[in-house]
Amino acid sequence: MSLSIQEVSKRFGTKTVVDRLSLSVGRGQMFGLLGANGAGKTTTFRMILGLMKPSEGSIRWSGKTLDYSNCDVVGYLPEERGLYPKLTAEKQIVLLGRLRGMKRRDVLQEMHKWLEYFGIPEYANKKIEELSKGNQQKIQFIAAVIHRPELIILDEPFSGLDPVNVEILKQAVLQLKEKGATILFSSHRMEHVEELCEKLCILDHGRPVVLGELQKIKRQYRKKHVVIEADFDLGFLQGIPGVIRLKQRTSGARIQVEDEAVAKRLFHEVAKKGFVRKFVVEEPTLNDIFIEKVGNKDA
Numbered sequence: 001m002s003l004s005i006q007e008v009s010k011r012f013g014t015k016t017v018v019d020r021l022s023l024s025v026g027r028g029q030m031f032g033l034l035g036a037n038g039a040g041k042t043t044t045f046r047m048i049l050g051l052m053k054p055s056e057g058s059i060r061w062s063g064k065t066l067d068y069s070n071c072d073v074v075g076y077l078p079e080e081r082g083l084y085p086k087l088t089a090e091k092q093i094v095l096l097g098r099l100r101g102m103k104r105r106d107v108l109q110e111m112h113k114w115l116e117y118f119g120i121p122e123y124a125n126k127k128i129e130e131l132s133k134g135n136q137q138k139i140q141f142i143a144a145v146i147h148r149p150e151l152i153i154l155d156e157p158f159s160g161l162d163p164v165n166v167e168i169l170k171q172a173v174l175q176l177k178e179k180g181a182t183i184l185f186s187s188h189r190m191e192h193v194e195e196l197c198e199k200l201c202i203l204d205h206g207r208p209v210v211l212g213e214l215q216k217i218k219r220q221y222r223k224k225h226v227v228i229e230a231d232f233d234l235g236f237l238q239g240i241p242g243v244i245r246l247k248q249r250t251s252g253a254r255i256q257v258e259d260e261a262v263a264k265r266l267f268h269e270v271a272k273k274g275f276v277r278k279f280v281v282e283e284p285t286l287n288d289i290f291i292e293k294v295g296n297k298d299a
């Protein structure tokens, strides 16, 4: 079981909003889609779900195109949250579970398990409109995964949640992954993707500018940061070839360098000067990579 996207493009009129995207996500893998507003994330999800046809290319889940006839294998949390405000959480979830072909008894059993997990068992009989935004989101998440889908697509699942609830939802998503679900999610927050995904794609105006395995992407990125703490001023390092920028900190400096060889040079230079309390070469963060590839704007 795997998702395979090959050379997919989507155009609206003359505007290309997804531009030759190819990727694959295997069973039990988690894939993160990053990009600024309007980069093409939701459009990509809609094409995977069969709600929209690609202008070019193909999308297959286990060798088949998804459409309304086989979409029960997918669970989808849309970006625009859409629950019926007047229904109770239970009625809402039962309705969606039944539409997925589940027996009422099975829906209720699964729903109670999830409500317990989220620490809100008493909300089963509350109307959606009576719940906070965060709790509505949990109900919609439960509705999206109630039928234990093989493929789960979560559009901005963490937006609007407080840090405690972000953590609870992250753990829930990880549990589903461990049980073998294939999960794709979009986010504006790079640290979420960094923490949860093996694979990722950064879209910039529909174009995949970074794509692949997180660890490989980081390794291939040659520029590093060096954090130094010393009892003397580190400003002189700015003049060393290969130093891109130096930011002074209260107890030292954080320096971006061209590659590891420059980091070694810095090590020798500071060691000659005096006592060095700290010298660390940091892996680039996804944020560093995003800023270089897409520019200094919000993901």
Ligand SMILES: Nc1ncnc2c1ncn2[C@@H]1O[C@H](COP(=O)(O)OP(=O)(O)OP(=O)(O)O)[C@@H](O)[C@H]1O
Residues within 6 Å of the ligand: 012, 017, 035, 036, 037, 038, 039, 040, 041, 042, 043, 044, 079
């Ligand atoms: N049905 C449509 N008709 C015309 N243009 C569309 C349609 N759907 C999306 N677009 C355009 O496609 C581009 C990509 O939109 P999309 O919603 O996929 O971006 P996104 O990455 O999900 O953004 P956000 O982070 O804001 O949710 C946008 O410029 C949007 O206006």
